[in-house]
Amino acid sequence: MNRLNPAVKPPLWLLAELTYRCPLQCPYCSNPLDFAKQEKELTTAQWIKVFEEAREMGAVQIGFSGGEPLVRKDLPELIRAARDLGFYTNLITSGIGLNEKKIDAFADAGLDHIQISFQASDETLNAALAGNAKAFRQKLDMAKAVKAHGYPMVLNFVLHRHNIDQIDKIIDLSIELEADDVELATCQFYGWAQLNREGLLPTRDQIARAENVVHQYREKMAGTGNLANLLFVTPDYYEERPKGCMGGWGAIFLSVTPEGMALPCHSARQLPVEFPSVLNNTLQEIWYDSFGFNKYRGFDWMPEPCRSCSEKEKDFGGCRCQAFMLTGNADNADPVCSKSEHHGQILAAREQANCTNIQINQLQFRNRANSQLIFKG
Numbered sequence: 380m381n382r383l384n385p386a387v388k389p390p391l392w393l394l395a396e397l398t399y400r401c402p403l404q405c406p407y408c409s410n411p412l413d414f415a416k417q418e419k420e421l422t423t424a425q426w427i428k429v430f431e432e433a434r435e436m437g438a439v440q441i442g443f444s445g446g447e448p449l450v451r452k453d454l455p456e457l458i459r460a461a462r463d464l465g466f467y468t469n470l471i472t473s474g475i476g477l478n479e480k481k482i483d484a485f486a487d488a489g490l491d492h493i494q495i496s497f498q499a500s501d502e503t504l505n506a507a508l509a510g511n512a513k514a515f516r517q518k519l520d521m522a523k524a525v526k527a528h529g530y531p532m533v534l535n536f537v538l539h540r541h542n543i544d545q546i547d548k549i550i551d552l553s554i555e556l557e558a559d560d561v562e563l564a565t566c567q568f569y570g571w572a573q574l575n576r577e578g579l580l581p582t583r584d585q586i587a588r589a590e591n592v593v594h595q596y597r598e599k600m601a602g603t604g605n606l607a608n609l610l611f612v613t614p615d616y617y618e619e620r621p622k623g624c625m626g627g628w629g630a631i632f633l634s635v636t637p638e639g640m641a642l643p644c645h646s647a648r649q650l651p652v653e654f655p656s657v658l659n660n661t662l663q664e665i666w667y668d669s670f671g672f673n674k675y676r677g678f679d680w681m682p683e684p685c686r687s688c689s690e691k692e693k694d695f696g697g698c699r700c701q702a703f704m705l706t707g708n709a710d711n712a713d714p715v716c717s718k719s720e721h722h723g724q725i726l727a728a729r730e731q732a733n734c735t736n737i738q739i740n741q742l743q744f745r746n747r748a749n750s751q752l753i754f755k756g
């Protein structure tokens with residue numbers, strides 16, 4: 380029960396970021412830049428307590444992510460605990476570290492859903508982006524194994540200026556692997572992606588061409604009776620209105636970091652806002668009563684132009700993290716909005732995308748050494 384605001388509903392989605400350890404080095408990773416500073420991880424028992432509290436409050440879906448969640452040896456135990464509590468369970472993985480035995484163990488534990496991410500449709504580009512030469516072959520094998528185990532096959536491709544022109548090949552690969560759902564999600568700029576934004580943001584022409592290809596494939600596939608669902612997500616840098624990030628701050632989504640910090644979105648730890656730890660508070664206290672979770676609920680916190688905007692109930696002023704990253708103040712309207720006085724930054728980024736020539740090997744890869752360099756300044 381919320382003592383501060385009775386209008387607050389319980390969370391529906393729990394994202395358990397089990398670890399920041401990861402065998403890949405994707406330069407568009409949304410993990411925090413200083414992830415290498417966070418060495419501690421919640422124990423199995425501590426995670427299960429989080430699941431119990433979330434479920435008790437009414438959460439229905441859980442995502443296991445990271446880093447790479449497969450590096451946690453207790454993953455089958457965590458899946459089983461979440462499933463026994465009644466969660467719909469999702470594993471969000473690169474597929475690196477997966478094998479037939481683990482897929483069997485996850486199936487036995489009751490896992491509902493596996494999403495495998497790919498960097499590209501061919502081995503060379505995939506290796507250049509992931510920083511791992513063997514990753515592509517392993518992903519192909521595991522995608523086939525996941526399908527053979529009867530899971531709905533969900534493939535995720537993060538698109539950016541270096542792979543978006545191969546979108547036809549990406550869709551061909553997804554069809555060949557018999558994917559049921561294909562997420563063609565253009566990179567959103569948080570964490571390492573924000574650091575590398577100039578080298579990742581596609582041009583408007585690239586987006587338009589890709590959208591057109593997806594459209595053609597949808598028509599062609601419908602004609603052949605292929606029901607695979609192609610979901611194309613454009614970057615908000617080419618929108619004039621912001622997204623209603625996370626369905627609203629502290630509205631439906633709750634994320635817990637490897638060491639137990641509770642956040643209203645995966646990116647909020649960068650904000651100058653104090654967020655509580657599940658080690659010192661119950662999830663109920665955190666969700667309903669903590670300062671951090673109440674900070675951007677409702678509309679009273681909004682300055683203009685959001686305060687008097689007729690669309691504020693739809694987009695909630697956009698993304699607080701993006702407002703902070705681009706304007707230095709998380710209270711501001713998300714600069715994606717053309718009404719924001721900072722919208723010029725978005726226009727400048729679009730312009731920059733037309734003339735930049737940053738190559739893949741010039742990007743900052745997400746690895747411990749680079750993270751340590753960043754936080755040591």
Ligand code: FES
Pocket residue numbers: 569624625644645646647697698699700701
């Ligand atoms: Fe944090 Fe949008 S990612 S509010």
